[in-house]
Amino acid sequence: MPLRVIQGTLVHAQSANQPLQILENNVIGVDKNKIIFVEPVECLSELSAQHGFELDEVHNINGCFLMPGFVDTHIHAPQYVYTGTAMGLPLLEWLDKYTFPVEAKFDDLKFATDAYHKVVHRTLKNGTTTASYFATIHKEASLKLAEIAAKFGQRAFIGKVNMDSNSPDFYVETTENSIQDTEWFIKQVQSMNNPLVTPIVTPRFAVSCTLELMKKLAELAEKYNLPIQTHLDENEGEIALVKELFPQFSSYANVYRACGLLTNRTVLAHCIYLDDDEIETLRSHGCGVSHCACSNFSLKSGVLDLRKLMTRDVKVSLGTDVSGGYTPSMLGSIRQSVIASNVQECQQRNGYRSVDFKEMFYLATLGGSKVLGLQNKIGNFEVGKDFDAILVNPEAANSPFDVFHSTYSDTIEDVVQKFLYLGKFASLNFGEKQAKTYNWYSCDLTDTNGEEKCVMSSCHQKCTFENVYDELHLCGNYSDIGIMPHFYQNTRLFMFKDGHLQLNFVAVLVFISAR
Ligand code: GUN
Numbered sequence: 001m002p003l004r005v006i007q008g009t010l011v012h013a014q015s016a017n018q019p020l021q022i023l024e025n026n027v028i029g030v031d032k033n034k035i036i037f038v039e040p041v042e043c044l045s046e047l048s049a050q051h052g053f054e055l056d057e058v059h060n061i062n063g064c065f066l067m068p069g070f071v072d073t074h075i076h077a078p079q080y081v082y083t084g085t086a087m088g089l090p091l092l093e094w095l096d097k098y099t100f101p102v103e104a105k106f107d108d109l110k111f112a113t114d115a116y117h118k119v120v121h122r123t124l125k126n127g128t129t130t131a132s133y134f135a136t137i138h139k140e141a142s143l144k145l146a147e148i149a150a151k152f153g154q155r156a157f158i159g160k161v162n163m164d165s166n167s168p169d170f171y172v173e174t175t176e177n178s179i180q181d182t183e184w185f186i187k188q189v190q191s192m193n194n195p196l197v198t199p200i201v202t203p204r205f206a207v208s209c210t211l212e213l214m215k216k217l218a219e220l221a222e223k224y225n226l227p228i229q230t231h232l233d234e235n236e237g238e239i240a241l242v243k244e245l246f247p248q249f250s251s252y253a254n255v256y257r258a259c260g261l262l263t264n265r266t267v268l269a270h271c272i273y274l275d276d277d278e279i280e281t282l283r284s285h286g287c288g289v290s291h292c293a294c295s296n297f298s299l300k301s302g303v304l305d306l307r308k309l310m311t312r313d314v315k316v317s318l319g320t321d322v323s324g325g326y327t328p329s330m331l332g333s334i335r336q337s338v339i340a341s342n343v344q345e346c347q348q349r350n351g352y353r354s355v356d357f358k359e360m361f362y363l364a365t366l367g368g369s370k371v372l373g374l375q376n377k378i379g380n381f382e383v384g385k386d387f388d389a390i391l392v393n394p395e396a397a398n399s400p401f402d403v404f405h406s407t408y409s410d411t412i413e414d415v416v417q418k419f420l421y422l423g424k425f426a427s428l429n430f431g432e433k434q435a436k437t438y439n440w441y442s443c444d445l446t447d448t449n450g451e452e453k454c455v456m457s458s459c460h461q462k463c464t465f466e467n468v469y470d471e472l473h474l475c476g477n478y479s480d481i482g483i484m485p486h487f488y489q490n491t492r493l494f495m496f497k498d499g500h501l502q503l504n505f506v507a508v509l510v511f512i513s514a515r
């Protein structure tokens with residue numbers, strides 16, 4: 001697979017303190033999915049001599065910018081089925097009335113397969129190239145989710161959920177089955193041997209797990225060297241119940257700590273009501289927090305003081321928490337997190353500084369990679385990392401905002417900010433009569449044996465969505481356009497000549513790592 005060189009504007013986070021770096025007129029080189037250089041365009045001739053590529057092979061993304069794929073650190077895949085509905089009840093009632101009855105249906109593998117296809121598609125279409133999923137208690141359906149994420153090239157942590165107490169009769173496991181099924185699930189996912197999917201140990205929350213189960217799950221995480229995810233301090237009723245169930249522990253976090261569930265690869269969702277000791281516990285154990293603002297508002301759980309956690313050096317990130325949160329879009333998470341932080345500033349005053357959109361951009365990309373322990377692989381455009389990116393065309397046809405160039409001129413930072421506040425991703429309707437013509441080029445594939453097939457490379461013919469959809473489908477692994485999943489040994493680059501594709505947002509370039 002040849003070296004890829006892309007020229008244009010790169011937008012990424014360097015660190016928490018430099019959350020939005022804009023590199024105009026840069027060139028990025030990608031070889032076997034790894035970023036091998038990021039340099040100003042002035043170095044192009046030198047780079048071409050050094051790396052042996054021709055200048056006319058450089059892809060110019062004029063007018064667009066590249067940014068890292070979004071990292072959603074907390075999402076319940078089965079709940080996607082009813083996302084956008086069933087809001088308004090507080091957590092415990094919401095779980096009983098809406099969540100458990102739907103999750104219980106995932107013992108039907110056919111239903112699960114359809115639902116999981118849809119959630120993986122939907123999140124990819126929203127620019128989420130990495131997600132940490134809760135599935136359900138069903139091991140086969142959970143494995144199906146892992147297979148679907150792998151098939152469509154999404155990087156994913158997949159958790160078979162564990163629940164052995166305080167759960168409805170129709171949706172509960174014995175402690176023994178819970179452990180056995182989890183170990184089976186871990187082995188199955190590991191035997192897929194796909195670098196994109198990782199099992200994650202997933203006790204639902206302390207309410208629905210016995211101490212025995214939680215301890216055994218911590219042992220499994222250690223035995224197989226796996227990350228862990230659960231919920232913590234989300235809702236006052238939940239916290240009161242945890243106190244009642246586990247009176248021997250001085251805090252909710254201490255229940256998890258005592259069981260060995262707090263590690264530097266543990267992701268804790270919500271964490272709205274942490275006390276000072278709990279904050280210190282999370283910091284000292286290196287745990288990460290997934291801030292789920294949309295869910296916190298929708299279930300009226302509370303408003304997290306995100307700045308406080310950042311100031312105290314707790315790793316933080318953003319999650320959609322579908323479907324406590326109704327939007328599967330990380331752009332939605334960014335927006336609601338900004339509002340939540342502004343609410344904190346309104347209430348606290350006294351020089352409190354809310355977390356701004358640039359910091360949210362960091363949290364939705366590099367911050368998420370750190371919470372998932374993937375900071376050496378993804379999250380920004382550092383040399384050595386995998387190229388995992390989305391391409392944004394702010395001036396695509398039907399863009400939901402306008403960019404100004406003359407008397408009033410937007411800076412690139414303005415354009416990025418407009419995208420974060422107002423942008424949306426493409427939605428394509430295959431099979432409808434609205435087929436458009438467009439030019440496309442550069443779609444290189446290798447087959448599963450690693451042999452280059454080069455289907456449709458550098459083709460400039462006019463085709464319809466349906467043609468391309470069918471062709472991509474025949475090639476094996478695409479079922480969508482606008483998303484460039486990447487699996488096996490493949491490197492895939494699929495770009496549309498600007499303007500011809502009628503997308504609201506052209507987010508057409510996604511590289512995720514190969515084996
Ligand atoms: N706590 C335990 N289970 C859940 C869930 O499914 N969603 C949310 N938001 N919180 C939980």
Ligand code: FE
Pocket residue numbers: 074076231269321324
């Ligand atoms: Fe959740």
